[in-house]
Amino acid sequence: MARKDEHDKKERILDAATMEIARRGYHQTTVAVIARRAGVADGTIYLYFKNKEEILASLFGRALDRFIAEGRRKLEGLSGAEAKLRAIVELHLTLVGQDRDLAIITQVELRHSLHFLEELSRAKVGRYLGIIAEVIAEGVAGGEFRTDLDPVLAAKAVFGVLDEMATDWVLSRRNIRLEAKAPEVTALVMAMVRPVS
Amino acid sequence: MARKDEHDKKERILDAATMEIARRGYHQTTVAVIARRAGVADGTIYLYFKNKEEILASLFGRALDRFIAEGRRKLEGLSGAEAKLRAIVELHLTLVGQDRDLAIITQVELRHSLHFLEELSRAKVGRYLGIIAEVIAEGVAGGEFRTDLDPVLAAKAVFGVLDEMATDWVLSRRNIRLEAKAPEVTALVMAMVRPVS
Amino acid sequence: MARKDEHDKKERILDAATMEIARRGYHQTTVAVIARRAGVADGTIYLYFKNKEEILASLFGRALDRFIAEGRRKLEGLSGAEAKLRAIVELHLTLVGQDRDLAIITQVELRHSLHFLEELSRAKVGRYLGIIAEVIAEGVAGGEFRTDLDPVLAAKAVFGVLDEMATDWVLSRRNIRLEAKAPEVTALVMAMVRPVS
Amino acid sequence: MARKDEHDKKERILDAATMEIARRGYHQTTVAVIARRAGVADGTIYLYFKNKEEILASLFGRALDRFIAEGRRKLEGLSGAEAKLRAIVELHLTLVGQDRDLAIITQVELRHSLHFLEELSRAKVGRYLGIIAEVIAEGVAGGEFRTDLDPVLAAKAVFGVLDEMATDWVLSRRNIRLEAKAPEVTALVMAMVRPVS
DNA sequence: GATGAATGAGTATTCATTCAT
DNA sequence: CATGAATGAATACTCATTCAT
Numbered sequence: 078m079a080r081k082d083e084h085d086k087k088e089r090i091l092d093a094a095t096m097e098i099a100r101r102g103y104h105q106t107t108v109a110v111i112a113r114r115a116g117v118a119d120g121t122i123y124l125y126f127k128n129k130e131e132i133l134a135s136l137f138g139r140a141l142d143r144f145i146a147e148g149r150r151k152l153e154g155l156s157g158a159e160a161k162l163r164a165i166v167e168l169h170l171t172l173v174g175q176d177r178d179l180a181i182i183t184q185v186e187l188r189h190s191l192h193f194l195e196e197l198s199r200a201k202v203g204r205y206l207g208i209i210a211e212v213i214a215e216g217v218a219g220g221e222f223r224t225d226l227d228p229v230l231a232a233k234a235v236f237g238v239l240d241e242m243a244t245d246w247v248l249s250r251r252n253i254r255l256e257a258k259a260p261e262v263t264a265l266v267m268a269m270v271r272p273v274s
Numbered sequence: 275m276a277r278k279d280e281h282d283k284k285e286r287i288l289d290a291a292t293m294e295i296a297r298r299g300y301h302q303t304t305v306a307v308i309a310r311r312a313g314v315a316d317g318t319i320y321l322y323f324k325n326k327e328e329i330l331a332s333l334f335g336r337a338l339d340r341f342i343a344e345g346r347r348k349l350e351g352l353s354g355a356e357a358k359l360r361a362i363v364e365l366h367l368t369l370v371g372q373d374r375d376l377a378i379i380t381q382v383e384l385r386h387s388l389h390f391l392e393e394l395s396r397a398k399v400g401r402y403l404g405i406i407a408e409v410i411a412e413g414v415a416g417g418e419f420r421t422d423l424d425p426v427l428a429a430k431a432v433f434g435v436l437d438e439m440a441t442d443w444v445l446s447r448r449n450i451r452l453e454a455k456a457p458e459v460t461a462l463v464m465a466m467v468r469p470v471s
Numbered sequence: 472m473a474r475k476d477e478h479d480k481k482e483r484i485l486d487a488a489t490m491e492i493a494r495r496g497y498h499q500t501t502v503a504v505i506a507r508r509a510g511v512a513d514g515t516i517y518l519y520f521k522n523k524e525e526i527l528a529s530l531f532g533r534a535l536d537r538f539i540a541e542g543r544r545k546l547e548g549l550s551g552a553e554a555k556l557r558a559i560v561e562l563h564l565t566l567v568g569q570d571r572d573l574a575i576i577t578q579v580e581l582r583h584s585l586h587f588l589e590e591l592s593r594a595k596v597g598r599y600l601g602i603i604a605e606v607i608a609e610g611v612a613g614g615e616f617r618t619d620l621d622p623v624l625a626a627k628a629v630f631g632v633l634d635e636m637a638t639d640w641v642l643s644r645r646n647i648r649l650e651a652k653a654p655e656v657t658a659l660v661m662a663m664v665r666p667v668s
Numbered sequence: 669m670a671r672k673d674e675h676d677k678k679e680r681i682l683d684a685a686t687m688e689i690a691r692r693g694y695h696q697t698t699v700a701v702i703a704r705r706a707g708v709a710d711g712t713i714y715l716y717f718k719n720k721e722e723i724l725a726s727l728f729g730r731a732l733d734r735f736i737a738e739g740r741r742k743l744e745g746l747s748g749a750e751a752k753l754r755a756i757v758e759l760h761l762t763l764v765g766q767d768r769d770l771a772i773i774t775q776v777e778l779r780h781s782l783h784f785l786e787e788l789s790r791a792k793v794g795r796y797l798g799i800i801a802e803v804i805a806e807g808v809a810g811g812e813f814r815t816d817l818d819p820v821l822a823a824k825a826v827f828g829v830l831d832e833m834a835t836d837w838v839l840s841r842r843n844i845r846l847e848a849k850a851p852e853v854t855a856l857v858m859a860m861v862r863p864v865s
Numbered sequence: 866g867a868t869g870a871a872t873g874a875g876t877a878t879t880c881a882t883t884c885a886t
Numbered sequence: 887c888a889t890g891a892a893t894g895a896a897t898a899c900t901c902a903t904t905c906a907t
Contacts, residue, residue, distance in 0.1 A: 107881080108880075120884080121889070124887070129880095241433055319899095325899080496782055515891085582780075628853070656821075659822065698900085708868090714904080
């Protein structure tokens with residue numbers, strides 16, 4: 078029970094932080110505001126996080142862990158690099174499109190300083206890029222994709238396309254669903270890797 | 275002469291801001307530090323800029339204006355959408371790769387809040403996306419590119435690839451030149467738009 | 472105890488502010504100086520007051536509340552408008568003359584802007600003028616005072632006399648006691664209201 | 669002509685300062701704002717005034733000089749202390765009531781610090797109090813007024829009444845004319861000094 | 866005399882973090 | 887574990903004043 082409560086409290090803080098930071102931006106969000114929304118005292122935050130920045134880092138870590146876990150599960154059932162890459166595109170757009178608050182944070186607030194971006198997000202995004210690169214390498218090896226592809230560079234290109242779609246969705250306040258773009262985006266991504274016939 | 279001095283002083287402030295913000299990050303850079311490096315008094319900053327944020331906006335505006343002007347000039351001499359798109363890729367990587375300080379700012383520091391990104395950079399980036407979209411539309415109309423392309427979406431994808439390459443270059447401290455990647459990146463971009471033969 | 476501490480701290484800040492503002496003037500007194508003399512941190516001030524101006528307002532509010540409370544108590548035991556008006560004169564000079572620092576603030580520093588004077592002091596001074604007017608009205612009704620008196624105007628005249636004596640005492644650095652003037656001032660005030668025999 | 673221009677420019681600055689300070693208050697009024705309204709450059713102000721505070725002092729000095737000059741002229745034609753005191757009351761209310769901007773400054777903004785009030789206004793107000801005291805002394809000597817009056821103290825009381833009427837008029841935004849109160853105020857003032865019959 | 870660009874000292878306020886209870 | 891009162895460092899911006907032209 079104690080474990081559960083503790084877990085709940087940490088989660089509550091992260092949820093509160095997600096809402097507030099998405100609405101106000103990282104710098105405009107005070108620790109006091111997060112604490113109030115989470116229903117805890119200011120000082121309690123520091124029992125669970127070393128400092129304010131660690132809240133943002135945890136937020137992103139939690140999201141990316143879920144993201145990658147969900148991804149691995151989906152990819153396991155699939156065979157063929159093309160099927161997997163299609164699944165990645167669809168999954169990326171679907172998961173990002175599921176929580177606009179979180180998307181605002183990952184697409185905008187997270188990138189607020191070189192230091193932070195270097196230390197935290199890149200290290201974790203690296204894992205994600207690695208997964209995409211693996212799939213592309215598999216496709217290259219298996220003859221499904223162009224043989225002159227550099228899997229690492231191509232993975233960055235694919236990520237670039239997906240990331241831009243996500244950012245564009247966050248910045249345009251229109252109420253369309255991000256995953257609606259999946260077919261067209263998939264076509265563009267597949268065109269990048271497909272062998273010239 | 276007075277005109278020249280005034281112009282110089284504003285430029286000096288922008289140059290100083292570029293260096294400092296690239297090294298320390300926007301929030302860690304004080305107005306006093308920018309003033310000292312520019313060789314002016316703190317108050318002088320406010321004769322040329324409404325506030326600190328306007329410095330950042332001006333910085334980006336100045337860079338993008340040069341960027342687009344240079345782009346238009348290069349594109350004018352070219353005929354054919356493919357040639358133009360190749361030129362855009364090369365130009366983007368070359369220009370971003372020319373000034374690492376500026377690149378740090380455009381790829382990282384500029385994105386410090388949703389509000390700022392919405393109001394300023396997107397409005398200006400929109401012009402750039404528009405140019406790319408025009409080229410793609412030209413290619414679609416002329417049969418050089420796939421006819422099922424949505425020029426606006428494809429332009430975002432192209433921009434996403436280029437932007438990710440730039441961010442990756444900024445974050446990796448390796449001393450390679452960004453434009454060295456141009457051939458491979460061009461191949462990926464062209465694959466996205468080229469008709470399936 | 473907590474209540475007591477909190478009360479004490481707020482009082483300490485007000486006492487510190489009274490001393491500093493009386494000596495330096497409102498604008499020359501920094502929040503840091505008040506905090507240092509009160510023995511608290513700068514930020515602590517803002518746990519008890521919204522801003523610097525609210526300190527000044529509170530200062531005056533506290534003083535006037537005591538002033539009026541003391542006045543009501545003294546007046547209750549008296550019968551007859553003349554006795555009451557004499558008591559008011561004496562009380563005014565005695566209370567103002569009791570604390571020169573506070574007097575400097577009420578007679579000088581408080582009047583530092585039209586806005587401030589309008590919003591704060593007048594609203595509260597109005598209560599005081601009201602009390603004087605009531606006593607005069609009572610005297611008029613009871614035949615103790617001239618029947619052609621307008622109690623509201625006469626109250627302002629009485630207040631004007633008392634206020635000028637206080638200001639004069641504050642500005643003259645001589646070490647006389649303000650209440651020493653009470654008999655002569657009372658004579659002047661009574662002359663204003665007494666019926667022509 | 670040069671003399672005239674110079675005079676005009678100084679006057680223009682004082683007029684501009686009167687308007688701006690009355691509306692914004694002394695501290696909210698910048699030298700730049702006064703300069704703009706006066707139609708001169710910021711630096712020009714300092715050719716005519718040592719600093720910002722001297723503008724306020726000059727403003728008041730100019731007004732009080734006119735005030736006293738006008739007063740002396742009116743009093744010269746009169747004989748009898750009572751007639752003179754009546755004239756003073758009427759003149760005070762009339763002149764203050766003539767220019768609300770100036771009245772705001774003399775009744776409120778001028779009192780922005782103990783130092784300022786001590787050094788400047790009191791010295792000049794002293795001259796005015798002296799005139800009133802002389803008239804009262806004349807009345808006492810001539811048997812028109814009560815013989816037990818202290819002319820200096822009585823003069824302060826008279827001034828207090830007049831000053832309070834002026835302040836009250838400035839703070840009440842009602843559109844009545846100040847001099848309308850002259851008869852009643854005169855009655856109160858005369859009651860203070862008239863012998864008990 | 867007149868200008869107005871440049872100066873730089875000066876300060877209220879915020880807020881992440883701590884720690885006594 | 888939890889609290890929240892207290893801390894105090896940190897900083898953008900204003901504006902009276904100067905002085906080279």
